[in-house]
Amino acid sequence: MFDIGATELLVIVIVAVIVIGPKDLPLALRTAGRWMGKIRRVSGHFxxxxxxxxxxxxxxxxxxxxxxQNAKIMAEHPAEAAEPAESTEPTAAPAAESRAEPPASPPEADDQPKLPLGKPGSE
Known part of the structure; x- marks a missing residue:
């Protein structure tokens, strides 16, 4: 957008030092930087x-x-739209069974040996 070369930038810096003065130049550059930041944020938001x-x-x-396109396809194939398509997906009944509680543990689980519940080293 702006085509500023090294010589133009050098001229701008020299003019800024002469007009603003070296003492107030950091404050002026800081203010210009803040304004540029605000402009960039607004333009990015826009x-x-x-x-x-x-x-x-x-x-x-x-x-x-x-x-x-959907209306065109439905108009071209009205018989297929009226008939329910066969689905390979399971019906709702097996899905309900999958949400049921798990079966009770097998009776063999009760036959396992029990460990003593005392403190270690108290035997």
Whole structure:
């Protein structure tokens, strides 16, 4: 955007030192840096807002296109839409069984030897 070369930058620095003075130059540069930071933040926020609006507009166009294609496909194949498609997915009944509580432990688990519950070294 701005095409500032080394010689132009040197001229700007010399003019700034003469006009502002070497004593107040750090304060002036700090102030200019703050203003540049604010400008960059505002422009970044503005740019992101514009990009968001563009993305939303593109999504609306794509959704409209998808709806039109879906309507076209449904119009071309009305018999397939009316018949329920056979599904390989399990029905709701087995899914309900999977949520049931697990079966009780087998009786063999009770036949395992028990360990003494006393303090270690008290035997």
């Amino acid at each position: 740019r992101s807002g514009i990009e968001t609006m563009i993305r939303e507009a593109e999504m609306e166009e794509m959704e409209k296109k998808w709806r039109e």
